[in-house]
Amino acid sequence: MEIKFLETNELKKKPEDESNLGFGTIFSDYMFLMRYTEGQGWHDAEIKKYEDFKVSPAATVFHYGQEVFEGLKAYRQVNGDIALFRAKDNFRRLNNSAKRLAMPQIDEEFAHRALRELVKIEQDWVPHEKGTSLYIRPNYMGMDPFIGVSAAKEYVFYIMTGPVGAYYAHGLAPVRILIEKEYVRAAKGGMGFAKTAGNYAASLIAGVEAHEKGCDQVLWLDAEERKYVEEVGSMNMMFVIDGKLVTPDLDGSILPGITRASVIAIARDMGITVEERRISIDEVIETAKSGAMSEAFGTGTAAVVSPVGEFVYGDETVTVSGGKMGKLALEFYDILTGIQYGEIKDRFGWTEKI
Structure with a gap:
């Protein structure tokens, strides 16, 4: 399928202060968009001006x-090159999510090519300062103007981009985490492993209540017993216990994070023992108190690595690593960002130049 480029003369002014980009509020000039119609397949692929598009009030996505x-992100490396990080893994995960929601599969190679073309056109939007990047948001949704519970027959897939700074305003400062005992994010057999809006909508009320209690994020427990650790906010959760890197196993209710997989690969390459297993909240609290847990941190594309300084569980507050960022979390952050920005050699083959 051909990708049409519909050039516009209405270009935006790019941010002058790259140290104050924030996250998710600035969008670049162009977007990629293509449509799907049952019986026809994917069609009308184009890179066009970033703008609103028409959606029926009855569209499947709304109801x-x-x-x-x-x-995912594109990075301006130290030599001036622009690089994507594990983009093909993102499209593979997108299709896994789509399958769970009865949505047609996307040609991953074509989507990858479209992304490369879009980033090449938008290369001047990739910021220059360390810690900044071009955030990339592929989105895929049902468009049928039909009120009735069934899979859509019409879809739109688009990719939007925008320059971003740090996800958290406080950067790598350790966060305070509320362990959620009432609400649940996902259950086995549900959509926990899929990156879909409903999972994030389910988390909002707990996030609001966490902030009211002076916490930055929510640590979710399993839906069945409220006993085992799952995710933290929009990230996967990791602990360093007795020198081992321990993280919840992917049992269907946890998002298979790409940063999670990257950190696990780096840890094993460093000779660190990695355990992917069930972790009870009792073990978390007990090892944090005893000192057997030396570090805890979240991993995700937006923040990369986010160290945890305190857990709040009911009326109890437990400090981890003296409330400071741990040695391993910092090493993982430095290695990952070093690869992304081209400061160290990518021995894993994760980056690709545009």
Whole structure:
């Protein structure tokens, strides 16, 4: 399929202060968009001006939640090159999510090619300062103007981009985490492993209540017993216990994070023992108190590595690593960002130049 480029003369002014980009509020000039119609397949692929598009008030996405998305970044490396990080893994995960929501598969190679073309056109939007990047949001949703519970027959897939700084305003400062005992994010057999809007909507009320209690994020427990650790906010959770890197196993209710997989690969390459297993909240609290847990941190595309300084569990507050960022979390952050920005050699083959 051909990708048409519909050039516009209405270009935006780019941010002058790259140290104050924030996250998710600035969008670049162009977007990629293509449509799907049952019986016809994917069609009308184009890179066009970033702008609103028409959606019926009856569209499937609004009423039945048929929507999946991804998040990845393009980095300006120290030599001036622009590089994507594990982009093909994002499109593979997008299709896994789409399958769960009864949405047609996307040609991953074509989507990857479209992304490369879009980033090449938008290369001047990739910021220059360390810690900044061009955030990329592929989104895919049902468009049928039909009120009735069924899979859509029409879809739109688009990719939007925008320059970003640090996800958290406080950067790498350790966060305070509320362990959620009432609400649940996902259950086995549900959509926990899919990157879909409904999972994030389910987390909002707990996030609001966490902030009211002076916490930055929520640590979710399993839906069945409220006993085992799952995710933290929009990230996967990791602990360093007795020198081992321990993280919840992927049992269907946890998002298979790409940064998670990267950190695990780096840890094993460093000779660190990695355990992917069930972790009870009792073990978390007990090892944090005893000192057997030396570090805890979240991993995700937006923040990369986010160290945890305190857990709040009911009326109890437990400090980890003296409330400071741990040695291993900092090493993982430095290695990952070093690869992304081209400061160290990418021995894993994760980056690709545009």
